[in-house]
Amino acid sequence: MDSPETAAVRERLLADEQQTVEQIDALDERARELQSPDEVAFSSDASRADDAPLAVEREKELALRRTLQQRLRDVRSALGKLEQGTYGRCEACGQPISPQRLRAQPHAALCINCQAKMERAR
Numbered sequence: 789m790d791s792p793e794t795a796a797v798r799e800r801l802l803a804d805e806q807q808t809v810e811q812i813d814a815l816d817e818r819a820r821e822l823q824s825p826d827e828v829a830f831s832s833d834a835s836r837a838d839d840a841p842l843a844v845e846r847e848k849e850l851a852l853r854r855t856l857q858q859r860l861r862d863v864r865s866a867l868g869k870l871e872q873g874t875y876g877r878c879e880a881c882g883q884p885i886s887p888q889r890l891r892a893q894p895h896a897a898l899c900i901n902c903q904a905k906m907e908r909a910r
């Protein structure tokens with residue numbers, strides 16, 4: 789039987805998962821539009837006539853998509869850990885992740901120290 793906290797975290801993670809999937813779907817939808825120039829030519833949007841801004845935009849969307857997919861993996865992995873009872877532990881050092889951090893980022897896989905270390909290593 790889940791504790792109320794576990795149930796609340798799961799609910800938040802599931803909402804996060806759904807939202808992230810929807811954002812990725814929306815990006816894919818847009819990517820398809822951008823990939824069919826014939827259809828775009830019929831659109832009355834004059835700003836699309838120039839290719840350069842489009843490429844920059846496309847680049848930004850790809851970066852965003854990668855971020856969203858990483859987030860989706862983290863959210864799903866957090867849901868899995870919730871089932872296994874290992875939720876809230878840092879994947880790198882095994883120490884508990886602080887409750888404040890988990891409140892801000894329920895899908896966090898690393899404690900604040902390991903996260904900082906990883907970001908410095910990049």
Ligand SMILES: [Zn+2]
Binds near residue numbers: 898
């Ligand atoms: Zn850690």
